[in-house]
Amino acid sequence: MPKVADFETALTPTWCPGCGNHAMWRALKETLEELELPWTDFAMVWGIGCHGNGADFFRCQGFHSLHGRALPVATGIALSNPDLKVIVEMGDGDGYGIGGNHFIHSVRRNIDMTAIFHNNQIYGLTTGQASPTSDQFMKTPSTPGGVIEEPVNPVGVAVAQGATFVARGFAGDIPHLKELYKAAIQHEGFAVVDVFQPCVTWNKMNTFKWFRDRVYKLEELEGYDVTDRTMAFETSMKTFHELTCAPDECKVPIGIFYREEGAATYQDDLPQLKAPLYKLAEKPRDISKTLESYGG
């Protein structure tokens, strides 16, 4: 079974020093080691963005796909080989902006895979434009007058769309993040893990400190029930924060928002997906019976 160090390639990560991506990667590598997942049994898919550069540093099977299209590429893999656990990493622009449609539809499919969102509330790789999760009034090169849209509420949307697992982590708390990763990878169904991943270069507002001062854990919240969809929705509406709000005025919940066990996954409903589909192409398929209805 590969250990943390085995997941590293000869390339040194090019993420900025202090970037939340380092921590997220570390959490994932440790999770994989602890889950004792052999290389053969999982495949990673990345979108395009700073997060996706991880494809160069991460020794594993995987596909560095297009900006916004990681989920469908991952779906193609998951629906072609039931033996692979598929883990998808996306940016916030990538996954909620240009890829937002695949997000909703993957949720409602309950495809068995894990979707990790590197939510730095900014477009990192393209030098700091506003992302769909940027806080209102944030000034960026594409919004010099400040963002005037509500941020995307990935937790709320997922919950409204029937998600079976929705969690939110923080790159500043690796042990907690690992717990979320583990639960997500072990969840049978589509697991959404949105991770606050401070971008130290472009996002000068939502910093590690900003979050450290504000995050609290749902599992420590009295009376929080992860099987209560409405509670998850209501809590998601509280995760919106304003750039200027004081630490005690805006608290940011992390942890598992919602979890439903036992729901059928998309794969469960595909009786034809018992073995990898490449086995269907070992020789020509016999279509003679099918030809009968066309006169043959």
Next chain:
Amino acid sequence: MPKVADFETALTPTWCPGCGNHAMWRALKETLEELELPWTDFAMVWGIGCHGNGADFFRCQGFHSLHGRALPVATGIALSNPDLKVIVEMGDGDGYGIGGNHFIHSVRRNIDMTAIFHNNQIYGLTTGQASPTSDQFMKTPSTPGGVIEEPVNPVGVAVAQGATFVARGFAGDIPHLKELYKAAIQHEGFAVVDVFQPCVTWNKMNTFKWFRDRVYKLEELEGYDVTDRTMAFETSMKTFHELTCAPDECKVPIGIFYREEGAATYQDDLPQLKAPLYKLAEKPRDISKTLESYGG
């Protein structure tokens, strides 16, 4: 001011006899007449689908755009001419399937316009494939084994995404639908009106009768508070219905789910949008001051 009959072109509607689109159109024409909207003051935008064929029958200013792209076309119009009320008509495949990303992002922008979804839970124009709102287990040419995904929950998603107006109508109740249309058009902000529009040709399950037996009105529901987002969310989770459920087991709420008055619209936050933008191109713009910072 144009009257109902004035909104008709020389072309006879080609919708199937009994199709819910007829009723929706009638409701809209009557609404426009009653609102005394002159032709010059509003523009329609259609997506592609049976609903969109309405572009040929509806005498007005408008754009019959692409499948799934009605909202961005409409946004371009709305953000270029503040004098036009923009009303968008979409199909369920059109607006929630291929156009789903524009749906979420239009909601969070709170663009001032009205978005009407012809929700027949089927792809009408392309001959009856499952749509993203098709009920689970529905058998169609693209899902002969039955739909295995949760339907899109447009009301819940919109509410989670910060929508300021979300309503649901039924083509079988024109007076009620007109009330929704009126409120939506008068709403300042992005108004979502999802309308159950039975497709009599392809959707043999969700028929007029099916809905008639099940719909009830939120405004008649004791204690329903249209300003309570959580209530709207919870109610949206109840609108999922199963194909086989008995009328008294699955009730379908219609009416205004949620309304927030006074929120700033996207246009409100664009001080430069005081007059139609074509006025900026009456003569060359003087850029001499701008050139200074480049050495000029």
Next chain:
Amino acid sequence: MSEGKDRRGRELRVKIGGEAGFGIKSAGQTLARVFMDAGLNIADLTEYPSLIRGGHNNYFLRVSKDPVFSHVEEVDVLVALNRESVDLHLDELVEGAAVIFDPADVSTTGWLPSGKLRPVPVPLKEFARQAGGTIMRNTVALGAVLALVHFPLEGLAESLREQFAHKAPEVAESNIVAAALGYQYVSQNVPDFWLKPRGIKGAPKRLLIDGNEAIGLGALAAGIGFYAAYPMTPASSILHFMAKHERDHGVVIKHTEDELAAMNMVVGASFAGARAMCATSGGGFALMNEALGMAGVSESAVVVGVITRPGPATGLPTWTEQSDLRYVIHAAQGEFPRVVLAPGDQAESFELAWKAFNLADQLQTPVIILGDSYLSDNRRSIPYPDLDSITVDRGKLVTEGDVAPHPEALGGNGEYLRFKLTEDGISTRVLPGVEGALQLGNSYEHDEYGYGQLGEPAETRIAQNEKRMRKLDLARTLVPGPNYFGVAPADADISVLCWGSTVGPLREAALWLAEEGVAVAIMQVVTMWPFPALEVADFIGDAKRTMIVEGNFTGQLQGLVREQCLLDVDHSLHRYDGRQFSPERIVAGIKEVLADA
């Protein structure tokens, strides 16, 4: 119409016209099946607007004991389900043509007295009602047609049972009754008709399929595992076909949220080793471009069907055109090898479909099957395919086990190199799950491992780019060559180039012209990319007079010929009104050119 005059009586041409939404096409296909099962050759053509109801639909059926390659303009028997059908198709009727109609629906003013026509009034609705419902009036008409041409009714019963196989058995039985009523009535009330097609006993087994069914069958035969699509006319029926067979053949079918998803899923499925395909029309293909390029740079074996219709944009959804050839050749940013195959008929659609999967695997790059509405929507009787000739060649692929026994896939240090530089441009694919090989697919330029950052040095870029482009040389040795019909160009009065479904009416036209002593040579370009420049140059070089017939405005094949061969043709014939060329038009076009010669 003048061009086909003397063809009257050699074959049977039936047209059924009526309002959209009344099942005219399925009725027509049922009739077609009766004749094919009796050993005759078939070509049909359905025309309909992009509406569910309203608007005019018509179904055309051509039946002959000789091979038929396309529809024709002339009609011998018109079933007019409404008055509009008479008005719209009057011009197409040959002298003595029969018009079957229900006097209750179709007014008789204007055309009835015409001495050239044979009116055949039949109480279609009334008989349908008697059989169980007016919806069956098409079926009554089918009975009427068979009786008119003295063809046995028996086949129809069987064919109706096939048509209604997925409904309650009563449905088929009532329809059989309806047909019998129509048959009886005409047999008893209508005097002898001058056309009496006969079945052929002991004719070899054939298939009656449209182009999309052919592609679907070809994909099944090839061992397809994953098919993803978003509905779009005229490609949707491939989705329907595949979905229908998902259970019996174990294929995973995904009706996706959009075409972006479809194409990206297919790339993922290919990464996981499935034979994977998607199909769409031009507008959906537009949304697939970016992922097509990703398939190119990540060297993914994928098959993409592009079944075109007239554009631009939504255009004319239910009509036909050949105006996306250049688009599919140049689509997506950057340069990468691709193969574009354009089948000319249903038999070739089947064959190219299964071959496309082999090419995709051998070349590890996208293979596009370029069709059009005319081919995809319409049926032809084709020879029963030689199933034993079908092969599965997955190219350089390791699906299972350990990578160690595959040293050709490894670098000097024993590590797996997904994008190893090779002479033919093909590296060994090793599927995820194989021990010892970690493969990274990448949409970035990359090095031999697949790492993007290491793809940036100039040398790596050059090496990988040239490696990929070398595949085009290999492709040239693998792809199907052009088809030639008619005489050799040196012996021809005119040598005509074409591609795709236009070859049907062109072959038909050539046969007709031959009867008049005009010798035509035909070259059908099948692999559009890489373009067979040498073969085309030879054909043009040998020819006395050359012409291109293609269904577009700008002359896209002609542009390719000019670019790739630095040669031009003498004449060109275009059509861009959404309709396929008829043989009549082509005959007229060629005669005009030759008259000017």
Next chain:
Amino acid sequence: MSEGKDRRGRELRVKIGGEAGFGIKSAGQTLARVFMDAGLNIADLTEYPSLIRGGHNNYFLRVSKDPVFSHVEEVDVLVALNRESVDLHLDELVEGAAVIFDPADVSTTGWLPSGKLRPVPVPLKEFARQAGGTIMRNTVALGAVLALVHFPLEGLAESLREQFAHKAPEVAESNIVAAALGYQYVSQNVPDFWLKPRGIKGAPKRLLIDGNEAIGLGALAAGIGFYAAYPMTPASSILHFMAKHERDHGVVIKHTEDELAAMNMVVGASFAGARAMCATSGGGFALMNEALGMAGVSESAVVVGVITRPGPATGLPTWTEQSDLRYVIHAAQGEFPRVVLAPGDQAESFELAWKAFNLADQLQTPVIILGDSYLSDNRRSIPYPDLDSITVDRGKLVTEGDVAPHPEALGGNGEYLRFKLTEDGISTRVLPGVEGALQLGNSYEHDEYGYGQLGEPAETRIAQNEKRMRKLDLARTLVPGPNYFGVAPADADISVLCWGSTVGPLREAALWLAEEGVAVAIMQVVTMWPFPALEVADFIGDAKRTMIVEGNFTGQLQGLVREQCLLDVDHSLHRYDGRQFSPERIVAGIKEVLADA
């Protein structure tokens, strides 16, 4: 490097190299501004990987009293902010070149003893720390460079104040101190350097801009009202530029959810009458294709910037290539007229940008501005534009009032016909809000009103299709013609065709060759579509020997020449490693060809 040997000493070529993320580009641009403000001519070139940190960045600056058309390979002064910079750029240094470095960062083994180089150790970090922070070490280096070449320091202070205008004033002032420290140190410690550029007094006013700023300025001048985009390298800076000016120029800017939205919004904005534009790179353009076709069929006046980078797919995001020419010409299903303009430099980018809006309005069809990274990312000093020559021509457009006084827009029945058939293919656009005109934009084929259902008859389709395609004839009379440089082809040893940004290094190469007695004729195709076939044929026809220089693998311009002119060139020079041709490479390429002659 051999090709440029004798050019040493005629101009100043500085390179600054270091790790990504340390503001090398902005430092370099500040230096560039010092020289331009002193009246000298400038060309710069930044190279960087697609990473925020890590990886090697370098900024190249060329300064001359003569006009400069491109970067060159040779370097006179290297500022090495790390050791890698020395290793990577050693080959580029001319004899006697200076290497400014901080001994604390850059080891001196291997290169220092080289007698050919002049090492200039400067304690950059230490001085920066003294001035207020090590981040300013670039600025110290700028001071050092100026001192080395005996250029006055004053301009730099001004230029730094400009660079840091949006920060607290202390920032600029500390940087000025940092620069002074570097200046002083070198003045005092480094012996006389052999290059001493002098400013030019009274030089005319110029601009120092990159291609994207030029496009943005052109769009502003044209009266743009709406700009929508999704960030994508190398087009993002147009978005940043427009956003920066949204308030002072009243433009509505939308950073959209994706490129699908951007292009569709632009079509909507155009419908409402705004001058509207979007821009992206190849991958984003892929997502715009469908709406591009919609703009074509709905006859929408839109401007689309496509600023390319090497593909396929994500490719090499920060590098340059010319491999999307065919893609932009053929993109989107169906056939419709479009104009493709490829500026060759920053001045032309400005001019073509404002002209694009006029063409779009006059032709009511999409106009594409095709650029690339080399042009968009790099700055040149260009003559101050003649602002009075800028015109706004909105074509046949009624913006306000009532339609009645515009009978040319109306049908026989007095109703407004949005798609009225006209001889030149252009119908009168009447904006929504004008009394009496109800206009229907449509992505379907349509009739003169815009109704889709009525667009289905063959005659309507033919009429509307031909009407649209007629615009290409009108376009030919409106679009900019090719540019010619150097001698006439008849007098040239070699006549070279090019397009886009390649013209810069080519012109430079031609000047150099002229000095060696080799006469070069250059034709730069500017309007790529409709293609200037006659002009190209003339140029080739007059030439003794012809060549194409283009930055791609497959020879896309060459393909167009072959297709459109039925002619080929004798030679071609390609580059597809993400880097722009240098004049050196082109000189070598041309000499090689002539040597073989």
